[in-house]
């Protein structure tokens with residue numbers, strides 16, 4: 026696998042910069058431009074999905090229906106989930122991969138630049154179509170981001186067909202993105218950049234890409250079955266026609282559980298780059314980390330039904346998925362210890378990216394703990410579909426995945442723009458986010474345990490107090506993200522000049538490039554010792 | 555290790571895969587594994603071990619049920 | 625009832641809250657043996673997490689405090705220790721295996737629904753529960769009874785806001801009751817936290833669950849699977865009575881059912897039907913077609929001025945009796961008695977300016993409902 030990069034690739038490209046005007050962005054095949062597009066798109070979706078979350082939290086601020094009706098509330102929860110998962114988190118990671126993978130492995134660009142352009146430009150159309158359903162008669166999809174049949178088939182609003190088509194487009198985009206990442210990592214590594222020297226971010230993305238290729242077709246399959254049920258008279262999920270609504274959940278979670286890893290593995294990679302940098306020490310147990318991540322690619326397919334403990338699986342099935350989940354949780358869970366061991370006896374400094382990484386470690390671990398609790402099948406009968414679950418997955422996704430994306434942005438932004446970020450503003454953004462996130466999501470554990478189901482627009486009075494606390498937190502968290510927007514724009518427009526290395530403890534090929542990184546990363550392959 | 559890394563016996567592959575599933579591996583063994591040019595060895599072994607894992611958990615379930623029924 | 629609470633002083637503004645039993649932070653221990661077992665499992669795993677958290681975060685904060693560059697800390701370059709890694713993987717493994725034992729035992733008991741004293745079939749409908757006591761000829765619906773005005777903030781909210789129904793499920797204390805759960809439309813989930821019973825009600829499937837309620841009392845829960853518009857408004861209320869009171873209730877319920885049947889024979893005037901029809905409409909139909917008869921565009925058709933409610937009577941009766949397959953419109957022929965059906969159809973044909981003057985009799989309904 027010792028491929029070096031194609032000679033002519035470097036020759037034909039290395040002397041021209043970006044085209045000008047809108048054409049640059051529409052027709053670009055440059056990995057940095059496309060990465061930038063992905064990241065801005067993701068930020069836009071994050072703010073859109075976030076606005077929906079704020080509407081949800083505003084309605085839930087007090088008992089009673091104040092702002093929206095239940096129909097619309099269900100559309101908001103559904104769209105919020107879909108937009109955050111498929112529009113914010115996943116494209117952000119693809120954007121980071123676009124920017125960083127070629128620079129980290131010493132390549133001039135991604136391996137398949139035209140496909141790269143296409144895989145991005147599908148996305149705005151997919152989401153435009155999905156969001157447009159809000160304005161259709163019958164409203165947008167209202168069956169939750171897990172879209173269980175038959176609520177999403179027989180009983181769905183007409184807009185479900187647009188939703189299905191949009192999911193297909195997102196799937197195509199993700200698969201193309203994944204193929205591109207794999208082709209780049211396997212073929213374009215600089216001489217001497219052997220697989221065993223790959224930075225962890227690259228490793229984690231390689232595994233993520235394989236997972237994406239494995240599960241996106243499953244998602245496409247399940248929505249196609251829905252389409253057939255809705256329009257072509259089949260009865261995959263329609264009990265009246267001899268179909269099986271539980272089959273839907275099996276297929277969905279066979280996609281859904283690996284999807285959870287798709288949203289967290291790149292975060293593991295990012296944190297494993299940032300913590301060593303600011304601890305001025307190599308990552309503790311790099312080998313273990315690589316091996317554990319690789320085995321996840323296989324093991325994550327064996328635990329899907331732990332999302333389905335209350336559907337009435339046979340006892341043997343419940344036990345199987347409980348045992349498998351518990352066994353698999355440990356090797357991934359303990360990777361947190363590696364980060365802690367990396368910090369131990371290091372020489373720590375606390376710049377903004379490090380703060381986000383530290384918050385990630387603590388809060389993601391809290392999400393991991395509640396995950397451990399949810400794996401205990403009998404206890405899950407009390408937790409399932411309550412706010413306890415909402416608290417759990419928001420802890421792994423918001424201060425987990427999203428904090429890692431913010432950490433990555435602050436970490437590599439100086440390399441991208443050539444300017445240092447304003448540390449003061451970065452820290453203010455961090456602390457507001459950190460406080461906001463905990464005020465929002467911690468009380469959700471409490472109301473969940475006290476018995477509040479998820480996805481309800483109104484609730485009994487005993488849940489009122491913590492709900493209003495959570496709503497206040499949500500507004501703090503939500504509005505502090507405007508600071509993030511400000512910080513990014515400010516850093517693009519100016520700031521102290523960044524050195525090439527940027528951070529004192531930084532290691533890796535990307536830091537050997539000038540800041541800002543040139544339009545074509547490595548026109549001459551670097552030599553890696 | 556004196557052994558030719560290109561070859562890497564069945565047992566060594568198995569050891570590496572088991573280490574991956576357990577989530578701990580030494581740097582030394584990693585260097586050895588990655589000097590192999592046959593990733594398929596590891597992938598196939600990984601799939602096989604996953605099947606064995608499933609069978610083992612199923613046996614565990616059976617055993618638990620047989621205890622519970624008494 | 626409404627207390628003013630100074631909340632969130634750190635933000636410095638006043639929030640007024642109608643507060644009942646506030647600030648519950650944990651699972652309640654429940655009122656059955658299984659619920660207590662689950663509560664124990666929950667507490668054990670919780671403390672395990674706390675213990676691991678204290679150690680991990682302890683080391684982390686130790687490093688953050690003491691190993692900072694600003695304090696002159698130098699990085700020690702170790703980056704591997706396989707033994708330590710194996711140890712910290714094995715320890716959680718051991719803990720989890722220890723957890724799996726009681727969890728498995730509890731799960732096995734939860735699945736043992738044999739030797740029940742009473743069988744109740746629970747069917748989920750959009751958005752109500754139907755309780756059928758098998759072999760007892762008792763069959764009724766349980767619908768949210770919180771007034772619309774409370775939900776719309778036009779009236780003060782009651783103590784059991786959103787957790788109250790017209791007809792609760794009634795169970796005898798100390799007896800093993802088996803639930804057979806299914807659904808008529810989408811997936812619902814029947815949950816009573818005090819019993820630790822949560823099972824999905826799925827169309828085409830019959831799931832089993834059971835409970836031995838220990839103490840008489842009223843237990844409240846909710847539907848926990850998103851089931852459409854009024855998912856948040858289909859509570860579960862169970863009233864547990866001592867055996868004698870339960871027997872009495874059973875006898876009364878049977879007598880009431882017989883009386884109902886007899887009333888189908890008598891003559892009903894248009895006025896009587898309209899009055900009764902409005903009630904039936906509000907409990908059974910208004911959730912979708914709206915009290916105004918205007919429906920919800922794109923989801924539920926308007927009945928005011930619709931060709932069916934103002935056209936052929938038989939077509940109107942048919943859609944109410946048999947519903948429409950593949951839509952949310954249910955077959956009410958098996959849900960409501962002949963009088964209620966006659967009343968609600970009569971009401972629909974004369975309300976909201978439909979003014980057809982038609983009156984449908986229970987006998988007419990019985991005939992078409994063959």
Ligand SMILES: [Cu+2]
Nearest residue numbers: 812813847851
């Ligand atoms: Cu329901």
